[in-house]
Amino acid sequence: MTAPDSLTDPESLRTRALDALTTARERTALLTSCVEDPELTAQHSPLMSPLVWDLAHIGNQEELWLLREVAGREAMRPEIDGLYDAFEHPRAARPSLPLLPPAEARQYAAEVRGRALDVLESAAFQGTRLTEAGFAFGMIAQHEQQHDETMLITHQLRKGPAALTAPDPAPAPLFTGPAEVLVPEGPFVMGTSTEPWALDNERPAHRRTVPAFFIDTTPVTNAAYQAFIEDGGYGDRRWWTPEGWDHIRAHDIEAPLFWRREGGQWLRRRFGVTEVVPPDEPVLHVCWYEADAYARWAGRRLPTEAEWEKAARHDPAADRSTRYPWGDADPTPEHANLGQRHLRPAPAGSYSAGESPLGVRQLIGDVWEWTSSDLLPYPGFVAFPYREYSEVFFGPEYKVLRGGSFAVDPVACRGTFRNWDYPIRRQIFSGFRTARDAAPGSS
Incomplete structure (x- = not known):
C-alpha cells in the first residue's frame, strides 16, 4: 500500500520515482520499437502527432523540468525547444517540422534520462513545491505515460497489420x-x-x-x-x-x-x-x-x-x-x-x-x-x-x-x-x- 501520508522517507520516494520513470520508459520503448522507422515518422492521422515527435517531446519535457528546473543545468539542445512545444505547433502541422530522426530522438531521450537519474540519486525531496515529495519526478512520469497513451491511440489509428500484442x-x-x-x-x-x-x-x-x-x-x-x-x-x-x-x-x-x-x-x-x-x-x-x-x-x-x-x-x-x-x-x-x-x-x-x-x-x-x-x-x-x-x-x-x-x-x-x-x-x-x-x- 502507498498511502499519501507515508511518502515522506527519501529512500521510499526515490524508489517510487525510479519505478515510475522506468515503467514509463519501458512502455515508450515498446510503442516506438514495434514498427519500422518510416512508421515512426509518418503521420497516421491529422488528429495525432508522428510517433517520433512524441518520443523527442517526452525527452524534451524531462530535460526542461528535471534537468533545468530542478537541477539548474544548462539546456542540452535549446534549438529544439520550439519544435517540441505542444502549444506552438498543432498536431496536423508537426510532420512538416525539422524533427529529430528516430535514432537521434532515441539517443536524446536516453541521454536526458541518464542525467535525470543522476539528479534523482541525490534528490533531497524538499525545499520547493516542485521538489517536495518528488513531485517533479512524478509529474514527468505521468507526462510520459500520458504520451504513451497518446501513442497507443496512434497505433489504433494506423493502417496495416497489428504491431502490438497483449493477452486478453x-x-x-x-x-x-x-x-x-x-x-x-x-x-x-x-x-x-x-x-x-x-x-x-x-x-x-x-x-x-x-x-x-x-x-x-x-x-x-x-x-x-x-x-x-x-x-x-x-x-x-x-x-x-x-x-x-x-x-x-x-x-x-x-x-x-x-x-x-x-x-x-x-x-x-x-x-x-x-x-x-x-x-x-x-x-x-x-x-x-x-x-x-x-x-x-x-x-x-x-x-x-x-x-x-x-x-x-x-x-x-x-x-x-x-x-x-x-x-x-x-x-x-x-x-x-x-x-x-x-x-x-x-x-x-x-x-x-x-x-x-x-x-x-x-x-x-x-x-x-x-x-x-x-x-x-x-x-x-x-x-x-x-x-x-x-x-x-x-x-x-x-x-x-x-x-x-x-x-x-x-x-x-x-x-x-x-x-x-x-x-x-x-x-x-x-x-x-x-x-x-x-x-x-x-x-
Missing part, C-alpha cells in the same frame, strides 16, 4: 448484479490536498453536496449500445443536442469509431485486427455527443463529474473519501484493467475486488468515462507548475472524462484524476455510464 483479460461470467446503485444524498470531499503527485486541477480538496442519484453499476456495454443503434438512435433528432446532431450528420456518423456492419453483424478494427464486436465489453470510441444521446434515449443522463467522483471515492460507513474505489491501496491487476496490460476493456462486471463501497464496478480502468461537466477549476485552484497544464483549457469547450482506460498507467490514474477533451473526440479510449435522479430524501 480473463473471461468473466455474465454480470447478473443490480443494473444501478443508489448513491445517497449528502456532502463528500472532492479533490485532494494530500496526494503528493496529484496535478493542479485535482486540487484543492473541498466539500461538495450532491443530491441522491442512481448510477450504472458498470459502464454501458456494446450490446446495450447496439440496441440504441438498432432502434434508429443515430437517425432520431430527439436524442441529440443541436450541436451533436449537426456533428453526426455532417460527418455521417452512424456507429462508434472503427465499427462497421457486415453480413448482419457488427465488426470492429482493433489494433490491426478485425473482429466481431464483443457484446459484453464496455462500448469504446464514442464521443460525448454519442454518450449523451444514448443516455437520453435510455431515459437517463450522464453523471456530473461530482457524482462520478462521489460514486468512486465516498465511503459512507467511514464518512471519508478514499484514493480509489476499493480504498487507499495502489491498484493491482485484481483491482482494475490498467497499464496496457491488455489491449481491450474487460467484460462489464469484472474486477469485483475493485468495486466501490456502494458496489459500483470498473470506475477505474477499462474506458475513460464521459461526464456531463465542463472542465472548470475547483474553488481555490492555483495553477502549478505552469498554466498550460490545465488552466488554459478551463471553460465550456471541454468535457470532463474520469476513471482512466486500459491504456492508462496507474501513476496517471486515481480517484481524483481529471481528463478532458472536445465533445467530438472519438479516437480516445472513451466510453461512459449513465445516471438518473433519485427522489429527494433517498438513502
Whole structure:
C-alpha cells in the first residue's frame, strides 16, 4: 500500500520515482520499437502527432523540468525547444517540422534520462513545491505515460497489420448484479490536498453536496449500445443536442469509431485486427455527443463529474473519501484493467475486488468515462507548475472524462484524476455510464 501520508522517507520516494520513470520508459520503448522507422515518422492521422515527435517531446519535457528546473543545468539542445512545444505547433502541422530522426530522438531521450537519474540519486525531496515529495519526478512520469497513451491511440489509428500484442483479460461470467446503485444524498470531499503527485486541477480538496442519484453499476456495454443503434438512435433528432446532431450528420456518423456492419453483424478494427464486436465489453470510441444521446434515449443522463467522483471515492460507513474505489491501496491487476496490460476493456462486471463501497464496478480502468461537466477549476485552484497544464483549457469547450482506460498507467490514474477533451473526440479510449435522479430524501 502507498498511502499519501507515508511518502515522506527519501529512500521510499526515490524508489517510487525510479519505478515510475522506468515503467514509463519501458512502455515508450515498446510503442516506438514495434514498427519500422518510416512508421515512426509518418503521420497516421491529422488528429495525432508522428510517433517520433512524441518520443523527442517526452525527452524534451524531462530535460526542461528535471534537468533545468530542478537541477539548474544548462539546456542540452535549446534549438529544439520550439519544435517540441505542444502549444506552438498543432498536431496536423508537426510532420512538416525539422524533427529529430528516430535514432537521434532515441539517443536524446536516453541521454536526458541518464542525467535525470543522476539528479534523482541525490534528490533531497524538499525545499520547493516542485521538489517536495518528488513531485517533479512524478509529474514527468505521468507526462510520459500520458504520451504513451497518446501513442497507443496512434497505433489504433494506423493502417496495416497489428504491431502490438497483449493477452486478453480473463473471461468473466455474465454480470447478473443490480443494473444501478443508489448513491445517497449528502456532502463528500472532492479533490485532494494530500496526494503528493496529484496535478493542479485535482486540487484543492473541498466539500461538495450532491443530491441522491442512481448510477450504472458498470459502464454501458456494446450490446446495450447496439440496441440504441438498432432502434434508429443515430437517425432520431430527439436524442441529440443541436450541436451533436449537426456533428453526426455532417460527418455521417452512424456507429462508434472503427465499427462497421457486415453480413448482419457488427465488426470492429482493433489494433490491426478485425473482429466481431464483443457484446459484453464496455462500448469504446464514442464521443460525448454519442454518450449523451444514448443516455437520453435510455431515459437517463450522464453523471456530473461530482457524482462520478462521489460514486468512486465516498465511503459512507467511514464518512471519508478514499484514493480509489476499493480504498487507499495502489491498484493491482485484481483491482482494475490498467497499464496496457491488455489491449481491450474487460467484460462489464469484472474486477469485483475493485468495486466501490456502494458496489459500483470498473470506475477505474477499462474506458475513460464521459461526464456531463465542463472542465472548470475547483474553488481555490492555483495553477502549478505552469498554466498550460490545465488552466488554459478551463471553460465550456471541454468535457470532463474520469476513471482512466486500459491504456492508462496507474501513476496517471486515481480517484481524483481529471481528463478532458472536445465533445467530438472519438479516437480516445472513451466510453461512459449513465445516471438518473433519485427522489429527494433517498438513502
